[in-house]
Amino acid sequence: MPSSPFSSAQAVRESVAARLKEIRRDANLTMQDLADRCGWNKAKTSRIEAAKTTPSDTDIRSWCTACDTEEQAADLIASSRSADSMYVEWRRMQRTGLRRLQQANVPLYERTRLFRVYCSRVMPGLLQTESYAHALLTLIADFRGLPNDVTEAAAARVDRSHVIRDGLHRVVLLVEEDVLTHRIGSNSVMADQLGHLLTSMSYPAVSLGIIPRTAPRVMWGPETFTMFDDQRVHVELLAAKVTVTTPTEVGVYKRAFARLAKMAVYGPPARTLISGALDALD
Numbered sequence: 291m292p293s294s295p296f297s298s299a300q301a302v303r304e305s306v307a308a309r310l311k312e313i314r315r316d317a318n319l320t321m322q323d324l325a326d327r328c329g330w331n332k333a334k335t336s337r338i339e340a341a342k343t344t345p346s347d348t349d350i351r352s353w354c355t356a357c358d359t360e361e362q363a364a365d366l367i368a369s370s371r372s373a374d375s376m377y378v379e380w381r382r383m384q385r386t387g388l389r390r391l392q393q394a395n396v397p398l399y400e401r402t403r404l405f406r407v408y409c410s411r412v413m414p415g416l417l418q419t420e421s422y423a424h425a426l427l428t429l430i431a432d433f434r435g436l437p438n439d440v441t442e443a444a445a446a447r448v449d450r451s452h453v454i455r456d457g458l459h460r461v462v463l464l465v466e467e468d469v470l471t472h473r474i475g476s477n478s479v480m481a482d483q484l485g486h487l488l489t490s491m492s493y494p495a496v497s498l499g500i501i502p503r504t505a506p507r508v509m510w511g512p513e514t515f516t517m518f519d520d521q522r523v524h525v526e527l528l529a530a531k532v533t534v535t536t537p538t539e540v541g542v543y544k545r546a547f548a549r550l551a552k553m554a555v556y557g558p559p560a561r562t563l564i565s566g567a568l569d570a571l572d
Contacts, residue, residue, distance in 0.1 A: 347367050392450055407517070408516075409514050424441065460497075470567035501555075
């Protein structure tokens with residue numbers, strides 16, 4: 291059995307199937323009753339509930355209409371659609387190197403109007419300098435045994451970050467204070483990176499909050515995640531990237547981000563923390 295709901299696409303399909311079965315039972319309908327209302331064979335109902343047949347969007351809408359639960363259709367459709375893409379191992383995405391992965395997300399970055407980013411260990415990709423990105427991607431490529439295209443990948447990551455300066459996007463970032471002192475690369479690399487954070491704070495589109503180590507926690511530090519508008523969340527795990535598109539689950543990350551934001555400091559207090567980390571490099 292999968293150890294988590296993200297461990298395989300099949301786990302997601304089974305979850306959708308189980309929810310559909312619960313909806314039918316809560317409506318006091320037999321498999322035959324539901325099949326009659328939907329205009330299909332009873333065997334189709336059985337196959338869907340056993341997760342042997344993936345329901346189409348139309349199937350899910352018909353199912354929910356038959357059970358008077360139309361309000362649940364959107365979540366179920368989103369879950370079903372994401373089954374094949376919500377959990378993707380990094381080794382699968384990065385098997386040809388890191389540059390292509392950086393470039394593959396450019397259309398998503400271009401169409402997103404509001405980014406919300408939380409980072410607990412490394413600098414947000416949107417604010418990384420090329421030297422910092424190079425140092426970090428070198429570690430990743432070495433750990434995962436990937437083809438060495440780090441120089442090209444670092445350049446592509448920085449190029450992708452033009453969205454923080456073009457006036458078409460809003461970027462809200464929350465960073466744990468430990469990120470400021472978590473050494474990636476040499477002192478010179480870190481100095482340039484911390485200096486870039488200070489510069490980035492002056493960009494009109496950027497809001498940068500630092501969560502101090504001493505802040506009373508109203509939310510534990512979850513995994514690094516990026517929200518793209520209110521439509522999608524990318525969650526970075528050690529072994530894989532999880533893509534969340536189900537509205538209720540996106541809402542969980544939106545609520546978590548709001549709580550994390552309450553612990554952060556901004557403006558001069560944030561600059562003081564960054565400057566302190568910069569001074570500590572000497």
